[in-house]
Amino acid sequence: MHEDHSTPMAVVNVMYDVGSRDEDPNRTGFAHLFEHLMFGGSVNIPEYDSPLQLAGGENNAYTSSDVTNYYIQLPAENLETAFWLESDRMLSLAFRKKSLEVQKKVVCEEFKEHYLNKPYGDVWFKIREMAYEKHPYRWLTIGKELSHIELAELEDVKEFFFRFYRPINAVLVVAGHVNTANVLELSEKWFGDIPSGEKNYRDIPAEPGQLAPKRKAVDAKVPLDAFYKNWHIYSRLDSRYYAADLITEVLGGGGSSRLYQSLVKEKKLFSNIECYHFGTVDPGLLTVEGKLIKGVKMEEAEAAVEEELMKLKESGIEDKELVKVKNRTEAVISFEDMSLMNRAGSLAFYEILGDASLMNSELQRYQEVTAENILEESRIIFDEKNSSTLHYYAKN
Amino acid sequence: MTKRIQALCITMPKIKEKGIDRKIAPAIVDAARLHIELPKYEMHVLSNGVELYLFNMGTQETMMVNWILDAGNWYEQSNLVAATTNHLLKNGTASKNAFAVNQHFEFYGSYLNRNCYNETAEVSLHCLSKHVRELLPVVAEIMNESVFPEEELDIYKKNMHQRLKVNLQKNEFVATRMIEAYLFGEQHPYGRFSREEDYISLQQVQLKDFFQRYYQNGKAVIFVAGVLPKDIVQQLEASFGKLNWGKHSLPVNDHTLHPSGEKKYRLQNSIDGVQGSIRLAKLFPNRKHPDFPKMQVLNNVLGGFFGSRLMNNIREDKGYTYGIHSYLMNHIQTSALLISTEAGKDVCEPALVEVYKEVERLRKEPISDEELLLTRNYLIGSILSELDGPFQVASRWKNYILNGLNEEYFYNSIRTIREVSPRELQEIAEKYLTMEDFYELIVV
Numbered sequence: 096m097h098e099d100h101s102t103p104m105a106v107v108n109v110m111y112d113v114g115s116r117d118e119d120p121n122r123t124g125f126a127h128l129f130e131h132l133m134f135g136g137s138v139n140i141p142e143y144d145s146p147l148q149l150a151g152g153e154n155n156a157y158t159s160s161d162v163t164n165y166y167i168q169l170p171a172e173n174l175e176t177a178f179w180l181e182s183d184r185m186l187s188l189a190f191r192k193k194s195l196e197v198q199k200k201v202v203c204e205e206f207k208e209h210y211l212n213k214p215y216g217d218v219w220f221k222i223r224e225m226a227y228e229k230h231p232y233r234w235l236t237i238g239k240e241l242s243h244i245e246l247a248e249l250e251d252v253k254e255f256f257f258r259f260y261r262p263i264n265a266v267l268v269v270a271g272h273v274n275t276a277n278v279l280e281l282s283e284k285w286f287g288d289i290p291s292g293e294k295n296y297r298d299i300p301a302e303p304g305q306l307a308p309k310r311k312a313v314d315a316k317v318p319l320d321a322f323y324k325n326w327h328i329y330s331r332l333d334s335r336y337y338a339a340d341l342i343t344e345v346l347g348g349g350g351s352s353r354l355y356q357s358l359v360k361e362k363k364l365f366s367n368i369e370c371y372h373f374g375t376v377d378p379g380l381l382t383v384e385g386k387l388i389k390g391v392k393m394e395e396a397e398a399a400v401e402e403e404l405m406k407l408k409e410s411g412i413e414d415k416e417l418v419k420v421k422n423r424t425e426a427v428i429s430f431e432d433m434s435l436m437n438r439a440g441s442l443a444f445y446e447i448l449g450d451a452s453l454m455n456s457e458l459q460r461y462q463e464v465t466a467e468n469i470l471e472e473s474r475i476i477f478d479e480k481n482s483s484t485l486h487y488y489a490k491n
Numbered sequence: 492m493t494k495r496i497q498a499l500c501i502t503m504p505k506i507k508e509k510g511i512d513r514k515i516a517p518a519i520v521d522a523a524r525l526h527i528e529l530p531k532y533e534m535h536v537l538s539n540g541v542e543l544y545l546f547n548m549g550t551q552e553t554m555m556v557n558w559i560l561d562a563g564n565w566y567e568q569s570n571l572v573a574a575t576t577n578h579l580l581k582n583g584t585a586s587k588n589a590f591a592v593n594q595h596f597e598f599y600g601s602y603l604n605r606n607c608y609n610e611t612a613e614v615s616l617h618c619l620s621k622h623v624r625e626l627l628p629v630v631a632e633i634m635n636e637s638v639f640p641e642e643e644l645d646i647y648k649k650n651m652h653q654r655l656k657v658n659l660q661k662n663e664f665v666a667t668r669m670i671e672a673y674l675f676g677e678q679h680p681y682g683r684f685s686r687e688e689d690y691i692s693l694q695q696v697q698l699k700d701f702f703q704r705y706y707q708n709g710k711a712v713i714f715v716a717g718v719l720p721k722d723i724v725q726q727l728e729a730s731f732g733k734l735n736w737g738k739h740s741l742p743v744n745d746h747t748l749h750p751s752g753e754k755k756y757r758l759q760n761s762i763d764g765v766q767g768s769i770r771l772a773k774l775f776p777n778r779k780h781p782d783f784p785k786m787q788v789l790n791n792v793l794g795g796f797f798g799s800r801l802m803n804n805i806r807e808d809k810g811y812t813y814g815i816h817s818y819l820m821n822h823i824q825t826s827a828l829l830i831s832t833e834a835g836k837d838v839c840e841p842a843l844v845e846v847y848k849e850v851e852r853l854r855k856e857p858i859s860d861e862e863l864l865l866t867r868n869y870l871i872g873s874i875l876s877e878l879d880g881p882f883q884v885a886s887r888w889k890n891y892i893l894n895g896l897n898e899e900y901f902y903n904s905i906r907t908i909r910e911v912s913p914r915e916l917q918e919i920a921e922k923y924l925t926m927e928d929f930y931e932l933i934v935v
Binding site for chain 1: 495496497498499500501511513514516517518519520521522525526549550551552553581589590592593594597598599600601602617618619622646649650653654656657659660661662761763764765766796797798806807808809810811812813833834835864865866868869871872873875876879880882
């Protein structure tokens with residue numbers, strides 16, 4: 096519950112503790128396909144979208160490797176419509192054959208639009224498969240291949256629903272121009288009688304520590320050579336996560352970041368370069384990605400990236416640079432929190448991580464990172480043995 | 492430390508079963524009865540005559556300052572000059588190189604963005620309110636003392652040229668620029684697009700001339716939104732009140748439309764692609780035309796939201812695409828209705844047939860009361876949610892002010908959404924959705 100009376104709107108956010116990491120390796124892409132099916136009507140309500148639109152509401156959903164999130168924003172006067180719709184699809188879906196057949200096609204088009212029909216679209220399939228050997232982050236949320244999606248049957252859909260989409264695996268957040276007593280009453284009225292189900296305990300294989308560097312080179316029909324190097328980092332709940340996050344800012348955060356200034360502006364080896372990570376719940380990857388200037392050799396480009404990493408590992412960062420990346424983080428959090436929908440989504444995510452109140456201590460965790468932490472973590476992370484490198488060559 | 496958020500966490504108690512009828516929808520308050528109000532701004536005029544619009548509201552200690560200049564590609568003599576001048580404002584002044592400029596803004600966690608449009612070019616600053624004092628003087632510096640170093644221009648030309656090569660491999664990129672070229676003509680600012688040779692021929696002197704005329708001696712308005720410091724007007728006066736803005740009249744460039752004679756196109760862009768990009772477009776008058784608000788409602792029924800006819804038919808019924816949308820372009824002089832989707836390569840032609848069927852249906856049959864009520868309520872709800880937050884309110888007002896409109900336009904649009912009849916919408920469809928006037932393009 097998060098009251099904010101500066102807005103006329105209400106947000107109802109339901110997050111389920113299930114993502115593509117919970118999938119069978121032979122049936123990947125299922126969590127995301129399932130998300131589409133959640134809009135195909137529920138046991139008592141033939142159509143999900145129209146009644147919501149009639150109440151002036153909008154909704155959407157996303158699936159990640161870790162969670163699946165559904166959110167509604169609507170005029171606060173019509174809050175109960177959101178409870179009615181969300182609770183009925185938690186109670187049970189309609190499980191219609193037509194919906195499954197159509198959504199399989201829609202998801203295949205989504206797969207094509209984002210991963211097949213674009214230059215460099217297949218890069219992340221290759222990186223994930225190279226970097227992970229055991230952990231299900233080995234495949235992307237969209238799925239390993241189109242055929243896995245095409246295989247889905249109605250029985251699989253039912254089984255998935257009753258295993259993961261139970262109240263005990265869900266977090267409900269209501270935010271905006273609402274009052275607590277009323278929300279409690281509505282929650283009991285609409286969600287109270289849904290059987291809570293059994294907690295899904297995960298048995299996901301941990302990724303063993305990487306012992307030797309991995310490298311791969313591919314040719315593709317793209318106009319420019321591209322360079323991708325990845326290192327394993329920490330889980331979202333690890334105290335060292337915050338230092339790793341700030342390292343990506345030092346290297347790749349904006350026009351004054353180290354990689355951009357040195358490799359795009361001074362040495363002119365890359366036309367663009369980025370450093371980022373995905374903030375996954377289980378240990379994720381930190382990535383440096385760049386497109387090479389035509390004529391620059393891949394080896395030369397990689398050596399220049401390594402040289403910047405070496406500087407960081409040897410000399411660490413200055414106080415002013417540390418203040419900069421912390422200021423940037425504070426600003427990012429503040430801008431994110433301007434939106435009621437983001438605040439509701441964050442509360443749900445932190446609750447899934449273990450405690451919604453983590454949201455309030457997050458900035459403090461960043462403030463506590465020292466220059467020594469950055470130095471120490473950069474030495475651990477940027478170890479060649481911990482890396483997976485992809486050289487993506489333009490083939491004419 | 493202050494709390495980021497006030498929230499309450501409750502685990503639901505076990506409760507007894509009770510009978511509710513889940514088949515019955517809860518009562519709703521519909522669009523006609525929802526209260527909707529456009530928040531007002533406070534206006535000031537700086538001593539050089541520059542208009543300043545303030546939107547002091549919000550819940551977070553954040554703010555935005557937006558400088559809008561008459562410096563869009565409408566005013567350039569050769570292609571890309573306006574966009575490149577705008578982009579390279581940040582790349583060096585008389586006393587700071589590009590790195591120092593970036594370093595300054597990024598140290599305070601702020602974002603300084605530039606955007607070039609057809610009529611206007613913008614600089615926008617997003618920052619924590621407590622830092623704005625350190626940032627405004629440097630924004631004034633880049634808008635008055637930028638030097639456009641030769642080396643920075645070279646890097647930019649090379650990198651943009653490389654980026655263009657990647658984009659040209661994307662069917663959707665090619666489709667979007669070609670449909671605009673057919674619609675408005677390649678020589679018109681709305682239809683012009685970047686080519687390799689345009690990047691190669693860009694010269695420093697062109698940027699300096701453009702900067703001198705449209706930035707140093709240009710015409711600007713300023714929008715400020717968020718939780719604002721008490722002395723924000725004085726701060727802006729100190730940095731921007733003395734600039735030589737609004738003193739010289741700008742040329743009136745009359746660009747005439749040159750729509751292509753041919754209407755139907757099929758382009759081959761990528762041999763082994765798996766999807767095609769479909770675009771349909773037709774010219775439509777600008778916002779000042781009395782039919783514009785009605786057309787906005789009609790557009791929503793057709794393809795303006797997830798519950799639209801195009802989405803229901805082509806995605807939800809046929810599964811040809813991940814998404815299909817229609818919208819009215821936001822140009823000041825002339826708008827256009829655009830329909831856009833990416834569909835499986837082998838279903839592009841059937842998808843197109845379905846689009847035409849849906850357009851034809853709007854002309855032939857009145858929209859049912861039920862569907863129209865849903866559209867009205869959805870639209871009012873989405874305007875309410877779009878007005879949530881200082882940046883969104885400022886952005887809506889900016890749109891009105893730049894188009895020479897006022898709040899009467901807003902309330903008139905609301906009235907149209909609430910009251911427009913099925914018959915009136917059918918008349919709009921008959922008048923404007925004439926299929927023979929649509930440009931049609933599939934890029935595979």
